[in-house]
Amino acid sequence: MDEIWNGFWQALELIVTLNPVVMEITIRSLSISLASVILASLIDIPLGGLIEFREFRGKRALLNLIQTLYSLPTVTVGLLVFLLLSRSGPLGGLNLLFSPAGMALGQTVLITPIMIGLTVSALRGVSPQIRDTARSLGASEWQLIATVIKEARHAVIAAVLLGFGRAISEVGVAMMVGGNIRGHTRVLTTAIALETSKGNLELSIALGIILLSISLLINLALSRFQG
Amino acid sequence: MNRKVIKILLLLLTAAFICSAAAAEEGRLKIATTTSLYDTKLLDLLEQRFEEENNVSVDTVSGGTGIAIQYGERGDVDLLLVHDKARELKFVEEGHGLERRCFAFNYFYLVGPEDDPAKVAGLNASSAFKAILDAGIADPEEVMFISRGDDSGTHAREKLIWKAAGLNYTEVSTSGPWYIEAGQGMGATLNMADEKQAYTLTDASTFMAYQRDIGLVPLVEGGDELLNVYVAMAINPATHPGVNCEMARKFIDFLASDEGQDIIASFGQEEYGRPLFFPARGNCELIGCPAEECAVPTTAACSA
Numbered sequence: 249m250d251e252i253w254n255g256f257w258q259a260l261e262l263i264v265t266l267n268p269v270v271m272e273i274t275i276r277s278l279s280i281s282l283a284s285v286i287l288a289s290l291i292d293i294p295l296g297g298l299i300e301f302r303e304f305r306g307k308r309a310l311l312n313l314i315q316t317l318y319s320l321p322t323v324t325v326g327l328l329v330f331l332l333l334s335r336s337g338p339l340g341g342l343n344l345l346f347s348p349a350g351m352a353l354g355q356t357v358l359i360t361p362i363m364i365g366l367t368v369s370a371l372r373g374v375s376p377q378i379r380d381t382a383r384s385l386g387a388s389e390w391q392l393i394a395t396v397i398k399e400a401r402h403a404v405i406a407a408v409l410l411g412f413g414r415a416i417s418e419v420g421v422a423m424m425v426g427g428n429i430r431g432h433t434r435v436l437t438t439a440i441a442l443e444t445s446k447g448n449l450e451l452s453i454a455l456g457i458i459l460l461s462i463s464l465l466i467n468l469a470l471s472r473f474q475g
Numbered sequence: 476m477n478r479k480v481i482k483i484l485l486l487l488l489t490a491a492f493i494c495s496a497a498a499a500e501e502g503r504l505k506i507a508t509t510t511s512l513y514d515t516k517l518l519d520l521l522e523q524r525f526e527e528e529n530n531v532s533v534d535t536v537s538g539g540t541g542i543a544i545q546y547g548e549r550g551d552v553d554l555l556l557v558h559d560k561a562r563e564l565k566f567v568e569e570g571h572g573l574e575r576r577c578f579a580f581n582y583f584y585l586v587g588p589e590d591d592p593a594k595v596a597g598l599n600a601s602s603a604f605k606a607i608l609d610a611g612i613a614d615p616e617e618v619m620f621i622s623r624g625d626d627s628g629t630h631a632r633e634k635l636i637w638k639a640a641g642l643n644y645t646e647v648s649t650s651g652p653w654y655i656e657a658g659q660g661m662g663a664t665l666n667m668a669d670e671k672q673a674y675t676l677t678d679a680s681t682f683m684a685y686q687r688d689i690g691l692v693p694l695v696e697g698g699d700e701l702l703n704v705y706v707a708m709a710i711n712p713a714t715h716p717g718v719n720c721e722m723a724r725k726f727i728d729f730l731a732s733d734e735g736q737d738i739i740a741s742f743g744q745e746e747y748g749r750p751l752f753f754p755a756r757g758n759c760e761l762i763g764c765p766a767e768e769c770a771v772p773t774t775a776a777c778s779a
Contacts, residue, residue, distance in 0.1 A: 334549045334550075334551050335549060335550035335551050335715065335717060335718075336549040336550055336551075337549075340550075343717075345551050346505060346534060346536060346551070346552075427534070427536035428536065428537070429534040429535060429536060430519075430535065431532075432532070432534050433534075445659065445660050445662050445663045446514060446662050447662055447666055447685065447688060
């Protein structure tokens, strides 16, 4: 149990002294997961809107499928994206394997089901009167979706936060697609896995605490923003 | 208005991030390496020196020989640093590797608890394995063997030794609870063996790095059965267009150069009292590498 306590102190020390390696890894973790969550939001929120507002055959089945994919193992996504981006794979020419951009892409794929699914639930929670009013005022489909998303912004932001949480805390995609290259694709979670396998348990705990602190800060910032 | 600006900024940021990452690919050498070279930090040292001299950024992906060869076969890296002769020869034969180049060696150790319940100290490797098997089947509470079980170079060597002992590996690995497959890297496997007071096969360098923290001791060392040769192979650009073959060759030549060999020969001396690896220079015959696999500079050309 001493490890946890010592890890806590070590985390404090690493943060207070702005340890350059830890800072670098932390910033990389943040920027990759932010990039993925921005990319995913741009795709998934409008897509969720379309799914919610259009009636089509197989809609229920699609929603079931999306919800099933919530539990997609991160290593499986990592493996799929690895095979896509590998030089022998269909997107090999982009040269994105073992790069931060490739990791961001992988995490985008990973969090897409959960973000689409939660966007749909969020929009469903908006009172139908608002939709009807917008429609009766002559709103186009996209204007309608935008209006309803605005109404449901709290729930949509919650979806985005959950997506970010899943992205920054996952290790499967980061390891498979990024390769845990020091100074290039090493992020907090892969560093934790590496240090643990090397037996540096206290450093691992410290890095874990740093990851949690980031999530806390982001949550605080967003809850202020949400008012 | 304000929000629009933020949105555009975020978009630009994402785009810039992706572009910069793609553009940075040019001056890079991607190496897939076995864990022992990486975890001991020898590669860090070699990498730094090479980066300074060649204005290139070296990216190392560390894993077992199994996954490293997989990366090589897909053309995802430029250079392999591995230690499993059978798979290396096959890799070159199939046209994935340019050539096999020996650059360092050391020995595997059979390590175990100090009281040595299977009485293997002093035996050769294959008789020691046989003794562990017999004792393990007789008393699986007392005698256990932990295997890497991950298709790494060390795991491949373990299979070879079982074979040399006249045993069928599949039968050995399913013969009872005394045989444990860890499925993890060398360090994690050593920690597990320490917790369980079990025997395991380890490369000398990882063991020395862990020795202070664990209570296991080397019981069998030396001998051809435990010889561990590290090999560099550049990926063949004829099979995998787009790999950075020239830089890979440069790195191999650097490993084989006096400078590289000196770094290898002295690495760990200060911290462990003796070096973790021996240079291939001057030892080619001893470690069973034909002269051309030790030649400086590299003989094979990148252009086919």
